[in-house]
Amino acid sequence: MANALKPKHQRLVLVIIALVALLAAGLLAAWALRNQASYFYVPSDMTAHPPAPDRAVRLGGMVEKGSLKTMPDGVTIRFIVSDGKARVPVSYSGIVPDLFKEDSGVVAEGKLGSDRTFHAATLLAKHDERYVPRELQEMTKAQARQTVAETK
Amino acid sequence: MHGFANPARFLRLARWLTPLLLLGGIVVTAASLTWGLVEVPPDRLMGDTVRILFIHVPSAWLAMAGWMTLAGAGLVELTWRHPLAGIAGRAAATPGAAFCAICLATGSIWARPTWGTWWVWDGRLTSFLVLLFLYFGYIALAAAAQQDGGHSRVAAIFGLIGAINIPIINRSVVWWNSLHQPPSITLGKSAIDPAFLWPLFAAMLGFTLIFGGVVLARMRAILADMQAETRLRRKARGAAEAA
Numbered sequence A: 001m002a003n004a005l006k007p008k009h010q011r012l013v014l015v016i017i018a019l020v021a022l023l024a025a026g027l028l029a030a031w032a033l034r035n036q037a038s039y040f041y042v043p044s045d046m047t048a049h050p051p052a053p054d055r056a057v058r059l060g061g062m063v064e065k066g067s068l069k070t071m072p073d074g075v076t077i078r079f080i081v082s083d084g085k086a087r088v089p090v091s092y093s094g095i096v097p098d099l100f101k102e103d104s105g106v107v108a109e110g111k112l113g114s115d116r117t118f119h120a121a122t123l124l125a126k127h128d129e130r131y132v133p134r135e136l137q138e139m140t141k142a143q144a145r146q147t148v149a150e151t152k
Numbered sequence B: 001m002h003g004f005a006n007p008a009r010f011l012r013l014a015r016w017l018t019p020l021l022l023l024g025g026i027v028v029t030a031a032s033l034t035w036g037l038v039e040v041p042p043d044r045l046m047g048d049t050v051r052i053l054f055i056h057v058p059s060a061w062l063a064m065a066g067w068m069t070l071a072g073a074g075l076v077e078l079t080w081r082h083p084l085a086g087i088a089g090r091a092a093a094t095p096g097a098a099f100c101a102i103c104l105a106t107g108s109i110w111a112r113p114t115w116g117t118w119w120v121w122d123g124r125l126t127s128f129l130v131l132l133f134l135y136f137g138y139i140a141l142a143a144a145a146q147q148d149g150g151h152s153r154v155a156a157i158f159g160l161i162g163a164i165n166i167p168i169i170n171r172s173v174v175w176w177n178s179l180h181q182p183p184s185i186t187l188g189k190s191a192i193d194p195a196f197l198w199p200l201f202a203a204m205l206g207f208t209l210i211f212g213g214v215v216l217a218r219m220r221a222i223l224a225d226m227q228a229e230t231r232l233r234r235k236a237r238g239a240a241e242a243a
Helices: A007-032 A043-048 A141-151 B007-039 B048-080 B083-114 B123-147 B154-162 B165-175 B194-242
Strands: A057-063 A076-082 A087-093 A105-112 A118-126
Touching: A007 B048, A007 B154, A007 B165, A043 A057, A043 A087, A057 A087, A057 A118, A087 A105, B007 B048, B007 B083, B007 B194, B048 B083, B048 B123, B048 B154, B048 B165, B048 B194, B083 B123, B083 B154, B083 B194, B123 B154, B123 B165
Parallel strands: A087 A118
Antiparallel strands: A057 A076, A057 A105, A076 A087, A105 A118
8 A cells, every 4th residue: 555655654654764773773882882881990890800900991989988098198199989889999199180079979090900909090070960059068958948949 | 834834934934033032042041141150159069160051051952952953854854845944954053063062162161170181082072072073064964965056865864864863962971981970950850959950941041042043044044045046047047048
């Protein structure tokens, strides 16, 4: 009954079939890239499959609360990056980005040493998706909501 | 739908809609940016740097919405052969590319103080850079087709194929570990405090109105160009026959 179909409807069906095939192919390709296209390893990846000692890799996770320490030389810092499942100690000397602090996200570029410590050459701070004004950060959620409602 | 495909009717509508959208967009954008850049309190971690949000996010939205517009126009052009669809796609490409460039530039400026780097090759940033190059490709293809005088469907097909990048950009921070944070606004939920969220929505509305006005203005300009071209051709033909 294809002949009963108007040309424009025939074209529409063709375009839609082509689009669906294309979308499926593209998303499959992106899905297959899942492990290769990640920007960093999380600590549990790194402890399960440690990279070769001289291979430069990136490690990303949360800076564990209370783990950040400055060494006696004043420029070297040590802290622990964790993802809730595994913990990797990191050492770094240099200037840290403004947003780098405990209990916050970090991406470290460097090498995993034979001492199981990650020696970072560069530190990048990872911001989370929350945006909160300074005045509201100490309040509880209910207080904040009330303040916002009052100032509206 | 078919009514608006008639260029004469479209021009009548666009004549008053273009200045309305542009003026409304400028007023809303100016108000929301004053709100966002001056009034809003600083962020708990980033301080005043957070104000880039009010330009970065609306630009990102329009860079992606712009591509969806030209992909949609491509679909209509291929299927129904509406004469205006190809023109709409061409008109949306340049402002879309401009917003894409603004988004990349503001993102880079924002990344330096917050992340500590101008650029990283993570999933979100890379896929967005690809979008900018897709825009360049589309503009070049559409311009080449126009120069030949013919009506080429290559640009429309390219627009549809390029649309695959949009869901990839959207999902890039979810599928892959990236330095860019995951989405702040998801369906019915927002991790952005209301103090930032409302001026952000207002800025997105203002930018969108400006985008719509620019697209309509460019469509009118392209239509006028085509009309002038036909008139010149007719004149030249007439002169050749008279000689």
